[in-house]
Amino acid sequence: MRLTVDHVTRYQYDRPVRSVVQSHRLTPSTFAGQKVIDWEVTVSGGVKGATHRDGAGDRVQGWTVAGPVSEVEVRVRGTVETVDLTGVLRGHREAVAPGCYLRATGATRADVALIALAGRAEAAEPLELAHVLSAVVADAIAYRPGVTHAHTTAAEALALGEGVCQDHAHALIAVARVREIPARYVSGYLFATEDGSAHEAAHAWAELYVPGLGWVGFDPANRCCPDERYIRLGSGFDAQDAAPIRGVARGGGREEMDVTVAILNQSQSQSQSQ
Structure with a gap:
């Protein structure tokens, strides 16, 4: 697939702040399953800082916006060519040993209920176990937007029995680590499914x-492994660690954030217009 992305994140402050400093993981990963055709990230009033590729192989770009400023807009536009590798992250270069992803965080720490959920998975070999763990998480947490928030933990989502993709990912990471399987959180985009299945573009x-x-990627929210509909941005121990945008505003003031994401199948659009 050739997917185009238009992603806008707008930050508004109830009074002007002195400056805004951000760190972005907004450039798609480089591996056999996806190739960047063109990609641009702009920040209103922003000045680019240092960029580097971290140990997990993700590109991190710094930005600074000098104040006083009441609104900052981060816009991502680009096109990525994707291939279905049945979830396998083939050809991705990184330096971090997989074993470091056995460490729990506040969002992914397993409580008694998560430990019990992990124990339900029975499988003869590692790949099968990974698939079964993803399935038990999907069965235990129904997809329902609006019942959880950015700081909901895996344990809290399981207790509620409802959540969104972030909650599914945290819960799967938690139960995988209980079973001594290194696991990590991945942020990215998902192209809309033709059958109307529930999903989030971001x-x-x-x-x-x-x-x-x-x-190997697993998406319990959609009961599948990532395929050509997915664009992978970056990874981390949990949602906060893998966030596409992290930053701080200096000078106080309440911040409000609004996000809009549009994903288009470019090849399909071209065929329809011919």
Whole structure:
């Protein structure tokens, strides 16, 4: 697929702030399953800072906006060519050992209920176990927007029995780590499904490390492995660590954020117009 992305994040402050400093993971990962055709990130009034590729292989770009400023707009526009690798992250260069992703965070720490959920998964070999763990999470947490928030933990989402893609990813990471499987959070985009299945255009899923295959993606929210509809941005221990935009505004003031994301299948649009 050739997918185009138009992603706008707008920050508004109830009184002008002195400056805004941000760190972005907004450039798609480089691996066999996706190729960037063109990609541009702009920040209103922003000045580019240092850029580097972290140990997980993700590009991190710094930005600074000098104040006083009451609104900052981050816009991402670009096109990515994707290939279905059945979830396998083939050809992705990184330096971090998979074992470091056995460490729990506040969002992914397993409580008694998550430990019990992990124990329900029975499988003969690692890949099968990873698939079963994803399925038990999907069964335990129904997809329902609006019942959880950005700081909801995996344990809280399981107790509610409802949540969104972030909650599914956190829960899968938690149960995988209980079973001694390295697991991490992935942020990215998902193109709309033709059958109307529930999803979010700005999306999240989990990757589990399977010996012999490497990192394999699992999306419990949609009961599948990432395919050509997915664009992978970056990864981390949890949602906060893998956030596409992290930053701080200096000078006080209440911040409000609004996000809009549009994903288009460019090849399909071209064929329809011919």
